[in-house]
Amino acid sequence: MTGLVARRIGPGALPEVCARLAERPRENLLLLDLAMRLGDAAQPGEVASDLVGVWRGGQLVGVASLRPTLVFDAALEEPALDALVDAMETLQVGLAKAAPEHVERLWERVSRRRRHRLWLDRTETALALEVRAARLVPDAECRVRAAAESDLEPLVFAARESLREEDRPDPFAGDSDGFRRWVRGRVPRARVVEDGGMVRFAGYADVQRSEGWLLQGIYTWPETRRRGLAAVGTSALCREAFDAGARHVQLAVVDGNRAARQLYESLGFEPFARLRTLLFT
Secondary structure, three states: OOOEEEEEOOHHHHHHHHHHHOOOOOOOHHHHHHHHOOOOOOOOOOOOOEEEEEEEOOEEEEEEEEEOOEEEOOOOOHHHHHHHHHHHOOOOOEEEEEOHHHHHHHHHHHHHHOOOOEEEEEEEEEEEEOHHHOOOOOOOOOEEEEOOHHHHHHHHHHHHHHHHHOOOOOOHHHHHHHHHHHHHHHHHHEEEEEEOOEEEEEEEEEEEOOOOEEEEEEEEOHHHOOOOHHHHHHHHHHHHHHHOOOOOEEEEEEOOOHHHHHHHHHOOOEEEEEEEEEEEO
């Protein structure tokens, strides 16, 4: 680690940071988006971006985010990774989502310093879709549309149930008002599918960049699963992304969720990376 210096990234370093991350835009899409939002006011219920970089002399050799999610630069070499972990090892709470080897190194150091409660530890496969490979399904008789403020209650339900299905803590047991504010702040990024006049599918385009769109929070109401609503809703999100000029669309599937993996692959998505998600307090 000789000669490596880790320090917080300010707006003045953004051109250098973005140039590095753009070398691997698919793997770094979330981190690139967090970098571009550095200094922006956070949405209600959300945490502002906080990034750290590692320099060797005057050269940037690594980037990671501290908040709202712990994400590492995909091109990190081991000495730069260790320097970034040094800057993170005093964290008392965190949600990490990165390459398994990066998360493992972080967890070794963080858990060594203090006793943490591990709420979530899972591996996922990141999949991507390019327009040339897309096999999207047409809109069915159900209605696909952008979410509105009036959809807040079904969106809160979907977000809460998604966490419950992952065995994560019930957000209503901690700060239900804060959780509602967080969901309300995401409404502009949400798309829903109505069936019989009721919202029965929700998904979020959390990153919307020309390099790619990142879809998260995809949820179908249990009573309407296996009826094609997820295929319709995901296809609509992908068409919107491609119409906006995105070069690809990506999402992640938890290991063991064979139904979701089969659905996305049927639409043309292909795996490109492995991820590990860790939530600790």
